[in-house]
Amino acid sequence: xxxxxxxxxxxxxxxxxxxxxxxxxxxxxxxxxxxxxxxxxxxxxxxxxxxxxxxxxxxxxxxxxxxxxxxxxxxxxxxxxxxxxxxxxxxxxxxxxxxxxxxxxxxxxxxxxxxxxxxxxxxxxxxxxxxxx
Numbered sequence: 001x002x003x004x005x006x007x008x009x010x011x012x013x014x015x016x017x018x019x020x021x022x023x024x025x026x027x028x029x030x031x032x033x034x035x036x037x038x039x040x041x042x043x044x045x046x047x048x049x050x051x052x053x054x055x056x057x058x059x060x061x062x063x064x065x066x067x068x069x070x071x072x073x074x075x076x077x078x079x080x081x082x083x084x085x086x087x088x089x090x091x092x093x094x095x096x097x098x099x100x101x102x103x104x105x106x107x108x109x110x111x112x113x114x115x116x117x118x119x120x121x122x123x124x125x126x127x128x129x130x131x132x133x
Contacts, residue, residue, distance in 0.1 A: 003023070004023075004129075005019045005020070005023070005113055007113075007126050008117070011120060012048070012116075014044070015041060015044060018037065018040055019038070019041045019113065022038040022109070026103070031097050031099055031101075031102040032091040032094075032095075032097060034102055035084075035087050035090075035091040035092075035097060035102055035105055039058075039084055039087075039089065041109060042058075042084040042085060042088070042109065045081075045112065045113070045116050046065060047061050049077075062082065065081075066078055074115075076111065076115060077112050077116070080109070080111055080115075083108050084109060084112070087101065087105045088105075107131050110129075114126055114127060
């Protein structure tokens with residue numbers, strides 16, 4: 001798998017480290033562990049968008065972001081976050097998933113990361129990036 005998230009490194013090295021771990025676990029065929037790491041990435045990214053010093057749960061963060069969502073980009077970001085959260089929760093509770101489901105979740109994370117980049121930097125070349133299996 002190509003490093004689809006390299007663009008995040010300069011913007012947010014901690015988020016980049018989170019997603020690198022998820023990708024590594026996926027490539028090593030630890031799909032459940034990859035999805036748990038991916039959920040952590042999604043939660044951390046959501047909290048950074050909320051930009052609050054309070055200690056919110058992932059549910060609270062997503063709910064607040066949902067209440068504030070106005071644009072299609074914001075709504076798409078939230079759809080990706082909810083999807084990743086759902087898959088990550090299943091895996092954290094022992095439900096096994098197949099490689100195709102894990103890859104789909106990583107694709108969602110890629111789209112969400114592009115939206116995150118947009119939220120932080122505005123329109124850039126990153127918007128034109130495409131996921132590479």
